[in-house]
Each structure stands twice: as C-alpha cells, then as structure tokens.
Amino acid sequence: MNPPNSAILCKCQIYHRLDDEKLTQVITALKDAGVRLRITEDLCHDAVHHPEKFRDANVFIGCHHRTLQALCDFAGKSDQATVFDVNHDVEKLLDTLTATPSDHQDAYSEDTVCRDWIAWYPVIDNNRCVDCGKCADFCMFGVYAFEEKKVKVVKPSGCKTDCPACARMCPANAIIFPKSTEANINGALELVVKPDAKQNESLRARLQARKASARLFKEDVK
Ligand code: SF4
Ligand code: SF4
Incomplete structure (x- = not known):
C-alpha cells in the first residue's frame, strides 16, 4: 500500500455521509503526521469542476472504496490511487501513518465548494x-x-x-x-x-x- 504522501480528504459537507468523529480523528492524525493534506467539502463536486486536484494526490479519503476509485477514473486520474473509507478504515489508515512518518509540516489546505450546483451524478x-x-x-x-x-x-x-x-x-x-x-x-x-x-x-x-x-x-x- 502506498504511504500517504499527498492526501485529499472529503468531508461530505452537503449530504453528510461520513462520521464526524472519525473525520476529526483522521484529520488530526494526518496533520500530526505532517502529510500534505487537502481537505475538500465535496469530492464529487471537485471531480467535475477541479479534476486537476486529483493529479498530485496519491491517497483519497472519503466514502466507499469503489466510489472513490470511480471518481478518480471519472476525473481522469491515470496513476494509481490508494483509497480509504473514513467510516471503516480509520485503524488501517492510522497504522499506515505510524509506519511511514512524513515531513510535509504545515502543508495543509481546506477548500470550500461553490454551492450553486448539487453534485449528484453517476x-x-x-x-x-x-x-x-x-x-x-x-x-x-x-x-x-x-x-x-x-x-x-x-x-x-x-x-x-x-x-x-x-x-x-x-x-x-x-x-x-x-x-x-x-x-x-x-x-x-x-x-x-x-x-x-x-x-x-x-x-x-x-x-x-x-x-x-x-x-x-x-x-x-x-
Ligand atoms: S465522494 Fe463520497 S464522501 Fe465525498 S462528497 Fe461524494 S459522496 Fe460524499
Ligand atoms: S448500463 Fe451503462 S454502466 Fe451499466 S454495463 Fe451497460 S454501459 Fe456499463
């Protein structure tokens, strides 16, 4: 499994499909580990309007494995991505972080999405x-x-x-x-x-x- 080098984490702020406590736990752990982290309110929205954001990340954290992989494919990501489901993979993700400390201190950003379109699509x-x-x-x-x-x-x-x-x-x-x-x-x-x-x-x-x-x-x- 690829160590998190550059991660995108989706907070699912429009439909709230993710567990808030687990999200907080994962965000804190990623920040503490110094992983380069981009947080987005809605990865579905980004896949349509900002597919370029997918290019540099090697880890995607959000809902289901198949879903995150299909969103990466839709966004045209051609290289391998590792995906983590916030609701079910917290332990696995934390183990990966402990095993592979990173040095991207303060490399953290949080994006909001434009809410003029609800990103509901297949x-x-x-x-x-x-x-x-x-x-x-x-x-x-x-x-x-x-x-x-x-x-x-x-x-x-x-x-x-x-x-x-x-x-x-x-x-x-x-x-x-x-x-x-x-x-x-x-x-x-x-x-x-x-x-x-x-x-x-x-x-x-x-x-x-x-x-x-x-x-x-x-x-x-x-
Ligand atoms: S990728 Fe999953 S978690 Fe993120 S906005 Fe879409 S449905 Fe919600
Ligand atoms: S219905 Fe569409 S998505 Fe389903 S198998 Fe046929 S072409 Fe693929």
Whole structure:
C-alpha cells in the first residue's frame, strides 16, 4: 500500500455521509503526521469542476472504496490511487501513518465548494461495466455518451438530483451514485447485485412512456 504522501480528504459537507468523529480523528492524525493534506467539502463536486486536484494526490479519503476509485477514473486520474473509507478504515489508515512518518509540516489546505450546483451524478465502475450502452439509451438528459463502443459520463450537470434510476437498470451493477443512501447504488457493496426483473420491467415501461411523450412534444412544437 502506498504511504500517504499527498492526501485529499472529503468531508461530505452537503449530504453528510461520513462520521464526524472519525473525520476529526483522521484529520488530526494526518496533520500530526505532517502529510500534505487537502481537505475538500465535496469530492464529487471537485471531480467535475477541479479534476486537476486529483493529479498530485496519491491517497483519497472519503466514502466507499469503489466510489472513490470511480471518481478518480471519472476525473481522469491515470496513476494509481490508494483509497480509504473514513467510516471503516480509520485503524488501517492510522497504522499506515505510524509506519511511514512524513515531513510535509504545515502543508495543509481546506477548500470550500461553490454551492450553486448539487453534485449528484453517476460514475462508472470500469471493472464492472460491460459497455452495453443501456444507460446511454435510458437517460433522456444526455448524461451518458456511447461512442466507439465505450460509455462515458459526459454531462453530470444534466442528472436529476436524487434520481438513481439508471443505476437500477444497469445489468452489471456498475453505475454508482456516490451520494445515494442505498448500498447497492452508492458503491458500498463489493458484491454485484443484479437488477430486479420486475423493477426493470416497470423502469422499461416508464422509459417507453417518457420517450413517447418526448416524441409527441417534438411533433407538437414543429
Ligand atoms: S459522496 Fe463520497 S465522494 Fe461524494 S462528497 Fe460524499 S464522501 Fe465525498
Ligand atoms: S448500463 Fe451499466 S454495463 Fe451497460 S454501459 Fe451503462 S454502466 Fe456499463
């Protein structure tokens, strides 16, 4: 495991998905160990608006492992990142610090995020995605693009806040909504949960209805 050299810690200040006591414990330990530390209010927001911040960090501390990894991929981080879940990995993180004291004294910064947009959007677990394109076909708001047989999240701001519908129909359980409270959607589960057939049927029916009404609307405005 890489020793923390330069870490980014997310406080999840908008949806409060992290344990405050554990956050304080980890921040104090990282500062005491002299790790170069950048604290952010919302890493989901940074992945869209400040992907450059991901480049220099080698450790990411926030919510779930798969989620943090998918956010790094989305932000275009090409080198290896080590991820820690604040709610479950405090001991492991503290052990790493004790084993590898650092000398970046006072290298500490805290960023606030602009709150004019709630960073609710999907990221993709590339270890699971089979590039079937169903999410791009399902979403009516242009959040996904399916180009050259690869699917990508291209318009996160188009996503409807608190709606994780596309995650429910993904056959590979590869779509993660970091801020969801559902473990099979927010990246907490390491197990693949296949979509429920009945639920999928009703989602498909709703999609067809939405597509039909969108077609009617287009014809009306001609
Ligand atoms: S969902 Fe995870 S990555 Fe996003 S703001 Fe909350 S802790 Fe940070
Ligand atoms: S529906 Fe799931 S598996 Fe298919 S392209 Fe989208 S994310 Fe990948």
